[in-house]
Amino acid sequence: MKKLIEVRNLNIAYGGTAGWTNVVQGVSFEIARGEAFGLVGESGCGKSTVAYRLLGYGTINSLVQTGEVLFDGTDLLKLDAAALTRLRGKRIALVPQNPTTSLSPGMRVGAQIREMIATHKALPEDMAMETRIVELFALVGLPDVGHRYPHELSGGQQQRVTIAMAVACNPDLLVLDEPTTGLDVTTQRQIVQLLADLRVRIGMAMLYVTHDLALLAQIADRVGVMYAGQLVEVAPCEKLLSAPAHPYSRGLIASIPTIDGAARPGRGLRGVLRRDQISTGCKFEPRCDFATTACRTTPQTLEPVAEARAVACMRWREAVAPHFPVLVKRGEEKTAEAPARLLSVANLSLSYTRPGLFDRLLDRASPAVVRDIDLDLRTGEVLALVGESGSGKSTIARAISGRLPPGAGIIRLDGTALAPALKDRSVEELRQIQYIFQNPDASLNPRRRIRAILARPIDHFGIEVDEKALETVLDNVGLHAGYLDRFPEQLSGGERQRIAIARALLVNPKLLICDEILSALDVSVQARIVELLRALKEKHAVAMLFISHDLAVVQEFADRVAVLYHGELMQLADTATLLSKPLxxxxxxxxxxxxxxRKDHYVSRPPSAPNSMAAPGVGCPLAGRCPRQIGSLCADTRPPIQTTVNGFIRCHLTTGNLATGASPANRNDHPRQSRSVS
Known part of the structure; x- marks a missing residue:
């Protein structure tokens, strides 16, 4: 196939107070027309720096020292700003990680696509502008959204809009920078399926930057693995995932949690990437299980080892794992006596809108975002709250923390009823419940150094902590003491999240509310954070409400799982039962x-948008989308709660019908209402 992109010996450095630091060294790869090439590695490895150079982007303190980036034979590094502007959007397009920052909040999304097409004069001669806009939205599965503003769309819908904008001019190359990070699993699936379909229909090539190898398995033809600014392995995707040759690739894959609770043979990655510990030889040597003295002093370069495969390792033959996918079941955990109840939530309901004048006159309540939520959490227990975007997970978490006072319901901590609003709670109650946000950028003061950021909660709660304690908590989250004097803008997204976690841990809380805290972290850091949280749970009996869309991580960590959809709890069970027999x-x-x-892993399912067949609080919110719907019963009648051995399930079908896959014999063959959630 004809080459579209050729990156040759690319070297990039970042300038700072200590001089220039090499962040990309000797990177070379190529992408053929119509090919999907994945670039994977941990945070800070340089993958996004390389990707943005394909668009001609670079920060003010970055310098391309040597190298070429050839696009269809033209060196992009030699083009002026005007030439790059003409190229971007038309022949090379970007789908960014965060659609919120790339969409103008003051423009309707249809107008933003119109602007893109008009700027590049990319409207087909035989088509009207409005027809083209409608066609693009239909292409990404978003009919009738052109009149909406970005804030009126969910995260997944916003990302679809950015994809529609990116393909509006039929580009030759689509650069995707972590496009599904932070999205729930069903939305991730739809975005990846959409991209795979668009690639076939439009015939464009893709550079897919991610830390998620499981997603690359669904879309990439070949994968380049980066570590500390260097490519250490390039291979066909299937071969890389089944038999990784480089020790880093092997450790990266071994670190991926599995949904069935199995462990991959081989050891996961040790520690994290620390540029202050890189040796003069192989950069991975400090973390490598196969390293020798020669590795410490001999630089490794990418060398061909087989057809379409190259590895930068002198010991790749010892490291290769020919039967890597074979899984080994972990031992069953021993059950212990249930500890005391720490948190209880009863009949929690909440609405974001206030009743209007007529609503008050007619005694009508505003539509509830979450309805009749009953939960309990015991000391040292991890309860996972899972569900798609917009299901109400974060709303429940904010209500428990006091940031969003509920309209109804009671929240108790250690048997004492908490005031609904944060401002009415005592200092001790505030200390006992700590909230870790999904986006650390919004919770870290950009004008304060990390030392001051960590000191603020300590001072607020009157806790005496010395310098050694600050260094210890940083080490626990994989950071060294040098970070204390840095500003948040000098850290990667994953590093900022680790600072946010460290800040919460410093005040010794009883309950941690973790709101999608791992969604932006690579697998090695995820594993380290999960181990840290597990140690807190076991040694200090810290309880956690763990909000996540990653069921594999939930399987690794949670004791019980609550499944939320459209503001209502659908199921509650212990983790092993729920994942093995979901019901x-x-x-x-x-x-x-x-x-x-595996590339054929995905299955076809109904779309993820909440269905409107059932009125809120009347029928089942899953009505119309459920593959096992019982006529109009599900839309007309609220499903009963059925008690199970270790939880409950909300469904018109009996647990027996659900377990066997059988349908009820008649409309009346469904359970009666019962309620027990403890």
Whole structure:
């Protein structure tokens, strides 16, 4: 196939107070027309720096020292700003990680696509502008959204809009920078399926930057693995995932949690990438299980080892794992006596809108975002709250923390009822519940050094902590003491999240609310954070409400799982039971959408948008989308709560019908209402 992109010996440095630091060294790869090439590695490895150079982007303190980036034979590094502007969007397009920052909040999304087409004069001669816009939205599965503003769309819908903008001019190359990070599993599945379909229909090439190898398995033809600014392995995707040759690739794959609770043979990655510990030889040597003295002093370069495969390792033959996908079941955990109840939530309901004048006169309540939520959490327990975007997970978490006072319900901590609003709670109650946000950028003061950021909660709660304690908590989250004097802008997204976690841990809380805290982290850092949180749970009996869309991580960590859809709890069970025997149709959908390391893993399911067949609080919110719907019963009648051995399920079908896959004999063959959630 004809080459579209050729990157040759690319070397990039970043300038700072200590001089220039090489962040990309000797990177070379190529992408053929119509090919999907994945670039994977941990945070800070340089993959995004390389990707943005394909668009001609670079920060003010970056310098391309040597190298070429050839696009269809033209060196992009030699083009002026005007030439690059003409190229971007038309022949090379970008789908960014965060659609919120790339979409103008003051323009309707249809107008933003119109502007893109008009700027590059990319409207087909035989087509009207409005027809083209409608066609593009239909292409990404978003009919009738052109009149909406970005804030009126969900995260997954916003990302679809950015994809529609990116393909509006039929580009030759699409650069995707972590496009599904932070999205729930079903939305991830749809975005990846959409991209794969667009690639075939439009015939464009893709550079897919990610830390998620399971997603690359669904879309990439070849994968380049980066470590500390260097490519250490390039191979066909299937071969890389089944038999990785470089020790880093092997460790990266071994670190990926599995949905079935199995462990991959081989050891996961040790520690994290620290540029202050890189040796003069192989950069991976400090973390490598196969390293020798020669590795410490001999630089490794990418060398061909087989057809379409190259590795930068002198010991790749010893490291290669020919039967890597074979899984070994972990031992069953021993059950212990249930500890005391720490948190209880009863009949929690909440609405974001206030009743209007007529609503008050007619005694009508505003539509609830979450309805009748009953949960309990014991000391030292991890309860996972899972569900798609917009299901109400974060709303429940904010209500428990006091940031969003509920309209109804009671929240108790250690048996004492908490005030609904944060401002009315005592200092001790505030200390006992700590919230770790999904986006650390919004919770870290950009004008304060990390030392001051960590010191603020300590001072607020009157806790005496010395310098050694600050260094210890940083080491626990994989950072060294040198970070204390840095500003948040000098850290990667994953590093900023680790600072946010460290800040919460410093005040010794009883309950941690973790709101999608791992979604932006690579697998090695995820594993380290999970181990840290597990140690806190076991040694200090810290309880956690763990909000996540990654069911594989939930399987690794949570004791019980609560499944939420459209503001209502669908199922609650211990983790092993729920993942092995999901019962509820919605839980089955979430499990089937979880990505695996096989390209044929995904299955076809109904769309993820909440269905409007059932009125809020009347029928089942899954009505119309459920593959096992019982006529109009599900839309007309609220499903009963059925008690199970270790939880409950909300469904018109009996647990027996759900377990066997059988349908009820008649409309009346469904359970009666019962309620027990403890």
């Amino acid at each position: 509820h149709p919605y839980t089955e959908m979430l499990l089937e959408a979880a990505p695996g390391l």
